[in-house]
Amino acid sequence: MPKTxxxxxxxxxxxxxxxxxxxxxxxxxxxxxxxxxxxxxxxxPDQLKGNTRYEQFLSLYEHYSVNSVEFEVSCFARYFYCxxx
Numbered sequence: 001m002p003k004t005x006x007x008x009x010x011x012x013x014x015x016x017x018x019x020x021x022x023x024x025x026x027x028x029x030x031x032x033x034x035x036x037x038x039x040x041x042x043x044x045p046d047q048l049k050g051n052t053r054y055e056q057f058l059s060l061y062e063h064y065s066v067n068s069v070e071f072e073v074s075c076f077a078r079y080f081y082c083x084x085x
Contacts, residue, residue: 016082018043018074043081054080 015038019026026042033040048054057076063069 013037014039014041016041016043016078018077018081020044020074041081043077047081048077051080051084053083 030040065072
């Protein structure tokens with residue numbers, strides 16, 4: 001198999017969650033992910049401190065979506081976290 005396929009398969013095993021709430025089910029989710037050999041990364045506001053692109057995005061973001069602001073920002077937060085890794 002070409003290396004590109006290996007990279008894609010590896011990427012499919014990575015799960016990124018942005019969460020800024022204390023959720024009781026998060027530990028269960030993490031345990032399930034480990035059992036399935038998935039790489040779970042929980043991202044919160046602390047992991048994005050100092051990320052200038054994310055901070056600039058937040059300063060420019062205008063909300064037009066039917067989804068909540070929290071939902072939309074969390075989607076972008078994962079993007080900026082992954083982009084800085």
